[in-house]
Amino acid sequence: MSGLSGFALGVEGERAGWLYDVFVSQREDPKSVPGMLALAVEQGARQLVTYEHPFFELFFSHFGFRTRTRVSMAQLRNPPREWTADIETQGGRGPDYLCMVKTSDGPATVSALASDTGNFAARPGMSISDASCVHCSAPVPRLRWPRILDAYQCQRCGFLAIAGELAVAQWSRPKNSMDSDGNDRDLGAPGTSFACGSDLLR
């Protein structure tokens, strides 16, 4: 790896097994990215939150992760700044989030929870350019979502090249989840709003 890419892994308590801050530089050799994820899994990565896009879901599914929950930004109560900053710079019209859990080593797949699998370029804020596959040199359409995703999948050899913010930052349970009247600050019905990363596993 170049040193410009990396990940963080939670090891204790509520954070145990969470894979955070998976970042891959655009200058990274795409062939070295799967090795980074394999290392994270070997060290105990069990769940993560990524942005909703078929490329993200497909990438993590190669390592046995499957989508557990899909949520929109509006369902998150006080999410970390890191989760939303890059979306807000694009006018607040961002992707949903997928919580993925390592369940199996079956064939890689994109679930029905990820949308628009046949028309990637239709996403707001995304651009597309011509590139060539780093593996077999076939021409490929390269998708860019500024600061979030830079990826292509080769139709000839199947290679998935992916860079960007592959998994978001840590989101711990608030230390004081009671409001000033002593009521649990639960504003939504169960399953409709989320106050920490662990809530996404419910």
Ligand SMILES: [Zn+2]
């Ligand atoms: Zn190829």
